[in-house]
Amino acid sequence: MSSENNGENKLQRREFLRKSVLASVALIAAGKYAGAQSLFLPARPNSKFHGVQIGVITYSYRNMPGDIKQILKYVVDSGISAIELMGDAVEDYAGKPADRKKVAEWRASVGMAKFEEVRKMFSKAGVKIYAFKPNALGKRNTDAEIDYAMKATKALGADAVTVELPSDPAQSERLGKFGEKHKLFVGYHAHTQATDTAWDIALSQSPYNTMNLDCGHYIASGNGNTAESLLALIKNKHDRITSLHVKDRKTKADGGQNMPWGEGDTPIKGILNLIRKNRYKFPATIELEYKIPDGSDAVQEVRKCLAYAEKALS
Known part of the structure; x- marks a missing residue:
């Protein structure tokens, strides 16, 4: 070389x-x-344990300042990765007028860009919006408002709206038709009027009419409701349930109070393990209603509920 x-x-x-x-x-x-x-x-939250999605409803943070970014922070700080989002904070973010008389008109014409922004904001933080509960699905709301609620739900990435169970069957029939139109479920929430048959008319009216079953209210209602009948109801109606609300309440005979988890009569462990065992896909939503102890706040108490759920499923 x-x-x-x-x-x-x-x-x-x-x-x-x-x-x-x-x-x-x-x-x-x-x-x-x-x-x-x-x-x-910040660490992305994960509140899905053994296939059971634990969520939270906005109402749990009602005693704290509540714009949409603050709510997202509360959810993430609580360790929660899924939410049933109530309407006020979202609509305020989207520009809802302060004058109530103008709200219906605004809903009928507003675009969906801001709602899509909210979906992206929550998704980026690791939080899935699975249900939307706007105050736009009542008997006095216009068809245009209900159409708006459905469109906003889709823009948020959810597959269900939630609303109080109407006393008038004509209203649940009306909402069921909108659900069919938009291919979205309507989850009806009952309070202490809950019985095993309370949802039967609504469920018969449309396959898109479903149950947003509040387990605590069911236990506190009397009406012959028991822990055993609640578990049986969930098992029998599992294919018509889009979400559960979970809170611990005493039975009506014991006073019906909301209690810290584990101190009431709601069979929370049984509910969560029934979902796990049968691989039901609907989420279990923390709804914080018991009195927050001095020195604590809603975020800390939701975290306690979440820890209780995780331990129950372990």
Whole structure:
């Protein structure tokens, strides 16, 4: 080999080594930067345990300041990764007028861009919106408002609206038709009027009419309701339930009070493990209603409920 070729090979080897060292330094620096960045990013919440999705409803944070970004922070700080989102904060973010007389007109014409922004905001933080509960689904609301509620639900990425169970069957029939039109479920929420047959008319009117079963209200209602009948109702109607509300209440005979989880008569452990055992897909929604102890707040109490649920499922 000539001295000229030998010199050229040495130069090529030096250049290769130089580039390799630079590349290694760049990778190390990038890794350190990424690690440093991760220290400042909030952990994405995960409240799905053994296939059971634990969620929360906005109402749980009703005693705290409630714009949409604050609500998202409360949810993430609670460790929750799914939510039933109530309407006020979302609509305020989307520009709902302060004058109530103008709200129906606004709903009939507002675009969906702001609702899509909310979906992306929550999704980026690791929170899925599975249901939307706007105050736009009542008997006095116009058809245009109900159409708006359905469109907003889709823009938020949810597959169900929730609303109080109407006393007038004509209204549940009306809402069922809108559900069919938009291919969205309407989950009816009952309070202490809940019985095993309270939803039967609504369920018979449309396959899109479903149950948003509040387990605590059911237990506190009297009406012959028991822990055993509640579990049987969930099992028998599981294919018509879109979500549960979970709270611990005393029976009517014991006073019906809302209690910290584990101190009332709602069979929370039985409910959660029934969902787990049968692989039901509907979420169990924390609805915080017991009195918040002095020195605590809604975020801390929701975290306690979540810890109770995780332990119950472990």
